[in-house]
Amino acid sequence: MAYIKRTLESSILKINQDYSCLLLMGPRQTGKTTMLEHLMEGTDRAKVTLDDPENRRLAKSDPELFLQMYPAPVMIDEVQYAPELFSCIKIRIDSGAAPGSYWLTGSQSFQLMELAQESLAGRTAIVHMSALSQAELCGNAESEPLSLSLDALNRRGNALAPASAAEMYERIWLGGMPGHRSGKYRDRDVFYSSYVQSYINRDVSDMIPGVDKLLFADFIRAAACRVGQILNMHDIAQDVGVSDDTARRWLQILEKSEVIFYLRPYSNNLLKRTVKTPKLYFFDTGLVAWLTKYSSPEIVMSGVINGAILENYAVAEIRKTWLNNAKECLLHYYRDRDANEIDLIMESDGELHPIEIKKSTNPGVGIAAAFKILDKGSVPRGTGAVLCLRETLSAIDRNTFILPIWMV
Numbered sequence: 001m002a003y004i005k006r007t008l009e010s011s012i013l014k015i016n017q018d019y020s021c022l023l024l025m026g027p028r029q030t031g032k033t034t035m036l037e038h039l040m041e042g043t044d045r046a047k048v049t050l051d052d053p054e055n056r057r058l059a060k061s062d063p064e065l066f067l068q069m070y071p072a073p074v075m076i077d078e079v080q081y082a083p084e085l086f087s088c089i090k091i092r093i094d095s096g097a098a099p100g101s102y103w104l105t106g107s108q109s110f111q112l113m114e115l116a117q118e119s120l121a122g123r124t125a126i127v128h129m130s131a132l133s134q135a136e137l138c139g140n141a142e143s144e145p146l147s148l149s150l151d152a153l154n155r156r157g158n159a160l161a162p163a164s165a166a167e168m169y170e171r172i173w174l175g176g177m178p179g180h181r182s183g184k185y186r187d188r189d190v191f192y193s194s195y196v197q198s199y200i201n202r203d204v205s206d207m208i209p210g211v212d213k214l215l216f217a218d219f220i221r222a223a224a225c226r227v228g229q230i231l232n233m234h235d236i237a238q239d240v241g242v243s244d245d246t247a248r249r250w251l252q253i254l255e256k257s258e259v260i261f262y263l264r265p266y267s268n269n270l271l272k273r274t275v276k277t278p279k280l281y282f283f284d285t286g287l288v289a290w291l292t293k294y295s296s297p298e299i300v301m302s303g304v305i306n307g308a309i310l311e312n313y314a315v316a317e318i319r320k321t322w323l324n325n326a327k328e329c330l331l332h333y334y335r336d337r338d339a340n341e342i343d344l345i346m347e348s349d350g351e352l353h354p355i356e357i358k359k360s361t362n363p364g365v366g367i368a369a370a371f372k373i374l375d376k377g378s379v380p381r382g383t384g385a386v387l388c389l390r391e392t393l394s395a396i397d398r399n400t401f402i403l404p405i406w407m408v
Contacts, residue, residue: 001184005141006035007324008129013039015326016100019125020093023079023116026129027258027283028107028199031178033077035129036103045103046070049077056081063088072101080106086119093123108203108257125326130258131176131284133320134406135160145329146321146346146408148353148383148401156407157393163406165361165389166301172313173297175286192290196220203257208249215240219250223260224282224291228308228315230335231262231280258283263315266332266345266352268377275335285313310405311357314387315344317408318355340370351382357405358388368400 012035015022024032037047048070050056059066059082067088070076079085089102104124106112116124135143140159144152163171174181174188177195185191200213208216222239226232237247254260262278282288288309294300300309315331322329330347334340334354344355354371356363363386374381385403386396394402 001182003034003038004031004132004136004178004182006031006129007133007136007141007143008127008326009035009039009141011324011326012036012127015125015127018099019123020097020099021089021102021104021120021124022100023104023106023112023120023124023126024129025106025112025126025258027131028203029177029179029195030129030131030283032105032107032129033075034178036075036105040075043073045073045075047075047077050081051078060084067092072097073103074101075103075105077105078107079104080108080112080115083115086115090119090123093120108207127326128258128323130316130320130323131286132178132181133176133324134171134317134408135321136324137171137176137181143321143324145325145327145348146318147348148346148385148403150401153393153401153403153407160406162391162404164391166297168310168313168389168405169301169306170297172285172309173289173294173300175284175289177284177286180286188286189290192287195287196291199257199259204253207253207256215242216250219247220254220259221291223251223254223280224288225305226280226308227282227288227305228311229280230275230277259287261319263331263333263344266334266342266347268379271334271336271373271377273337275337279333281312281315283316285309285316288312307359310359310389311343314357314405314408317405318344318346321408334370334373336373340373342370342373345374347379349382350379352377352379353382354384356384356386358386361389361391363388363390363402365396368396371400 026032048055050059063084116126138160179185180188180191200216204211204216219240222236233247234244237244261281264278265275267274289300294303332345334342334345342354343357346353352374354374356367367386368384371384383399385401387403387405390402390404
């Protein structure tokens with residue numbers, strides 16, 4: 001099994017020089033522990049996992065003794081299982097713990113965020129990791145956050161090889177989970193089946209004691225059928241046969257563990273009649289393709305959700321370019337009651353960058369007409385783009401690029 005270099009590595013090493021505590025969060029099995037173990041090689045940092053029942057028992061019952069037995073520098077894996085550790089780590093940081101003393105990982109991100117904000121506010125660097133990006137899979141782990149300047153796009157284009165529409169759908173179908181893409185677990189179906197079972201048996205069961213596991217699996221599948229769509233909680237609830245309140249709580253669980261994420265609608269006091277409901281996306285399109293029972297990339301490419309899953313892939317990849325550089329980017333979508341729609345708005349450097357995502361190799365000139373609606377707002381509109389299956393970079397005009405999705 002080959003280790004796949006992660007873009008986040010350089011950011012982690014820089015953060016390690018400034019902060020006594022690093023909290024690395026993200027969905028289960030996205031390579032958090034593997035990356036940190038790789039960075040630990042040749043150092044005196046120890047590792048302890050709270051997946052081990054004995055370690056977990058000690059960390060919960062006597063966190064002070066636990067930290068004495070595993071002194072800094074140390075990596076504590078799955079730290080969400082022992083929130084009692086946070087106050088003890090806080091005391092050590094306030095007493096002058098050296099930079100890089102504590103590396104913490106966990107997969108229940110909302111719970112960890114609450115714990116960190118409660119006990120370690122201002123004392124820890126919080127970083128998110130998602131599944132492998134296409135840049136990492138193609139050997140360009142030093143990629144920058146997406147920028148729509150021509151110089152930045154040319155750098156991206158020079159660092160990556162063009163991919164055809166068929167190759168892009170193969171990437172979508174395979175997904176970005178390191179356990180599968182590294183070759184450790186070669187059977188894709190077995191891998192994703194085990195992933196869902198493990199997620200429900202561990203994370204979901206911890207958060208919802210006594211949950212009907214088969215029903216929750218059906219619920220995840222119903223949500224996967226609606227990627228790239230404005231969230232309709234009632235429809236998902238009806239598909240599975242649960243109440244709207246249950247659907248709301250279960251979606252919160254999926255969001256808390258970063259299996260799904262939302263694009264919130266862009267609103268501005270000068271833009272009226274906007275839709276207020278978020279759009280739903282999964283962190284990994286391989287998981288979506290498995291849940292929706294598409295057995296090959298070719299079937300995904302011609303299937304009912306081919307456009308929606310392509311949009312999910314593009315949005316998730318753009319999001320990764322920022323997360324993988326330990327940066328936050330504000331991502332939105334726009335839709336109003338007059339049927340004006342923009343798939344994605346990337347807000348950075350004081351500008352709004354509108355983006356359309358289309359399953360086309362030759363999008364029409366009028367496809368970006370809705371971008372002008374943003375001119376009515378108070379934040380200036382910057383360069384926009386149409387993301388599509390074209391193999392080369394082009395432009396509609398000076399303000400709108402035609403950008404191949406393989407370049408993201």
